[in-house]
Amino acid sequence: TSFLQKLQITQARASINGGSSSSSQGNSFLVPGATVATIAMLGVLHARRLYDDKKVEEAKEKGIELEFQPDAKATFLRLLPLRSISRLWGFLTSVEFPLWLRPHVYRAWARAFHSNLEEAAMPLEEYASLRQFFVRTLKEGSRPIDSDSCCLVSPVDGTILRFGELKEAGAMIEQVKGFSYSVSSLLGASSFLPMIAADDMQEESNGQENTQRDESKKSWWTISLASPKVRDPVPTRPMKGLFYCVIYLKPGDYHRVHSPVKWNVLVRRHFSGRLFPLNERATKTIRNLYVENERVVLEGQWQEGFMAMAAIGATNIGSIELFIEPALRTNRPRKKLLHSEPPEEREYEPKGIGVMLKKGDEVAAFNMG
Amino acid sequence: STVVLVFQAPISKSPKDKALSPEFRFCIRRGDRIQMGQALGRWRDS
Numbered sequence: 001t002s003f004l005q006k007l008q009i010t011q012a013r014a015s016i017n018g019g020s021s022s023s024s025q026g027n028s029f030l031v032p033g034a035t036v037a038t039i040a041m042l043g044v045l046h047a048r049r050l051y052d053d054k055k056v057e058e059a060k061e062k063g064i065e066l067e068f069q070p071d072a073k074a075t076f077l078r079l080l081p082l083r084s085i086s087r088l089w090g091f092l093t094s095v096e097f098p099l100w101l102r103p104h105v106y107r108a109w110a111r112a113f114h115s116n117l118e119e120a121a122m123p124l125e126e127y128a129s130l131r132q133f134f135v136r137t138l139k140e141g142s143r144p145i146d147s148d149s150c151c152l153v154s155p156v157d158g159t160i161l162r163f164g165e166l167k168e169a170g171a172m173i174e175q176v177k178g179f180s181y182s183v184s185s186l187l188g189a190s191s192f193l194p195m196i197a198a199d200d201m202q203e204e205s206n207g208q209e210n211t212q213r214d215e216s217k218k219s220w221w222t223i224s225l226a227s228p229k230v231r232d233p234v235p236t237r238p239m240k241g242l243f244y245c246v247i248y249l250k251p252g253d254y255h256r257v258h259s260p261v262k263w264n265v266l267v268r269r270h271f272s273g274r275l276f277p278l279n280e281r282a283t284k285t286i287r288n289l290y291v292e293n294e295r296v297v298l299e300g301q302w303q304e305g306f307m308a309m310a311a312i313g314a315t316n317i318g319s320i321e322l323f324i325e326p327a328l329r330t331n332r333p334r335k336k337l338l339h340s341e342p343p344e345e346r347e348y349e350p351k352g353i354g355v356m357l358k359k360g361d362e363v364a365a366f367n368m369g
Numbered sequence: 370s371t372v373v374l375v376f377q378a379p380i381s382k383s384p385k386d387k388a389l390s391p392e393f394r395f396c397i398r399r400g401d402r403i404q405m406g407q408a409l410g411r412w413r414d415s
Contacts, residue, residue, distance in 0.1 A: 060400065145406040150414050152393075154403045156372050163395050163409075166375075173373075183375055194377060241380035243393065245409055249370045258405050260374060278371050290371065304393075305377030317370040360406060366370045 056280070066284045068179035074285040082275045083334055086318035090331070090369015093131040106133050113252025131368045135255055135321075143254075145360035152261050153359060155309060157254040158247040161283075166238040171195065173244055176284045183244065185291045187308050188269045188343050192299060194306050195236040242306070246290075248278065249317075249366065257311055257364040259357040263302035266354040268325060269343040271295050275331070278314040294330060296320045296364065297343075300354055311364055319367040324348075324355045331369070379412045 056066065097105055103124040110117045117124065119142045120133075127133035146153050162174060171193065172180040184193055249255060273294045276286050283289055295312040311320045319331035325346070348354035357363065378393030393412040397403060 143404055143406040146408045148408065148411060151408040151411045152374075152376065152378070153406050154409050155374065155405060157404045158372070158402075160397050160399055160401045160403060161371070162399065163397060186373060187375065193375070239377070241377050241393070243376055243378050243395075243410070245374045245395070245397075247372045247374075247403065249372070254405065255370065256405075257372060260376075260409070290373065302376070304379055306375070307377070308375045310373040310375075312371045312373065314370050 066280075067177045068175070068284055068287070070287060071285050074282075074287075077276060077282075077286065082315050083318070083331065086275045086315050086331060086369050087333070088369070089316060090131065090318065090367070093134070093368045094129050096128040097130075099125055102127060102133075105130065109133070110252065113250065115252040119254070134368050135365045137256070138254060143258075153258075154247065155258050155260045155363070156247055156249055156256075158249040161246040161248050163245040164243065166242045166244055169235055169237050171236075171238040171242065173246065175289060179287060181288055181291045183238075185288075186295075186310055187297050187299065188271070188345070190269075190345065191297075191308065192267075192306060193308070194239040194242060196239055197236055241304075248280075251316065255317065255366040256362055257309070257366070259359055259361040259363055260309070261302050261307065262356075262358050263300050263307045264354045264356050265298045265300040265324065265348060266352070267299045268322070268328070268346045268348065269297040269299070270328065270330060270345075271297070271343045272330070272332070272334070272341060275313055275315050275318045277316070278312065294318065294320075296322060296328070296330065298363070309363075311366065313366070316368060317366045318369055321365045321367055323362055323364060324357075374409075378410065 059066070106124045106127065107117065109115065109130065119138045120127075121137040121139050124133075127136060143157075166173070166183060171183040173183060173186070174180045184191055184195075187193060271294060274292045276282055276289055276293055278289065278293065286292075290310075290312055293312050293314065295310050297308060297310045299306075299308040301307060313320055313331065319329075321330075322328045379391045381392040391413040393410055395410040396408055397410070403409070
């Protein structure tokens with residue numbers, strides 16, 4: 001502000017003194033002035049963001065949970081054409097760099113997002129574009145697969161956000177404190193998710209342990225006024241032994257998805273939803289983030305029963321490439337205005353066997369844009 | 370981008386003697402960095 005005030009004073013003095021030369025001198029200050037002001041503003045915003053992130057980290061260390069706080073930014077994001085932005089980002093990152101520039105760009109990316117370039121399978125010059133570099137494969141042996149036959153391995157590189165056993169009615173996963181989403185909404189209504197009627201669950205548990213039955217707080221008139229979505233004629237609970245794990249991939253992480261166990265993929269579902277960002281800030285401000293975003297769900301069976309893996313896209317990493325079904329195209333231009341289209345489903349052949357995957361097999365990749 | 374896994378895993382049939390039960394247990398903590406191929410959880414061979 002003081003800089004702009006000085007600039008105005010300089011301009012006023014110039015106009016008092018008169019003369020075209022001094023007026024043009026005043027104008028020539030305007031462009032660098034605006035640039036400096038913009039840079040300063042961006043600097044302040046960045047500093048504030050770093051400060052906020054530090055506060056969040058400190059809160060986490062103290063064991064304080066993040067709470068869901070919808071804000072104006074979330075509302076603003078809903079108005080943006082995020083799919084078009086994502087596709088434009090994909091186009092820009094597909095532009096090929098000249099050979100001499102490639103190592104510089106990729107080293108800068110690695111420095112900014114903490115990637116390990118030593119692990120890249122090919123020399124940096126061989127990745128023609130940032131998009132190609134982003135989905136790079138790794139040198140053999142970079143990711144040894146745990147050989148224990150009684151373990152389930154991580155399908156990706158990333159940060160563990162949530163994990164646990166699904167016990168509550170409706171099989172809900174907590175997005176952040178104060179807001180949860182149901183697994184059946186994430187995987188699709190036609191999912192083979194092992195659920196049983198809440199009454200059956202009661203009978204089942206009677207023989208093992210005494211559980212207190214949850215009293216429903218809804219009266220008949222609140223149910224009748226509620227939307228049809230809320231009305232569930234048969235309340236269901238997940239069967240015992242149903243677990244979940246949510247893993248977040250940062251932009252610098254290895255972005256290929258592998259098989260967590262030996263299993264048979266029977267069905268693929270593609271939800272062509274929105275493309276909100278998936279960072280920590282977004283998870284605590286955008287409601288139903290994982291359920292609204294575009295995603296590919298693979299569902300099948302392993303030696304212990306049900307297995308499902310959902311790969312969820314974001315604005316910057318909008319498309320999901322499936323190696324077991326190369327024809328699948330995601331992040332396509334949207335033709336309909338509605339975001340709540342039913343998922344596109346494909347059952348893999350042969351029926352009941354589907355596609356067999358071994359532990360560690362490459363299944364999919366997240367692409368830029 | 371995010372990956373969500375949902376799966377059935379072995380559970381303890383008897384609440385007693387948990388140490389010897391074939392129950393599935395996660396071997397991770399929230400906020401941990403994990404690499405592809407590292408164990409998320411284990412169970413005992415029954």
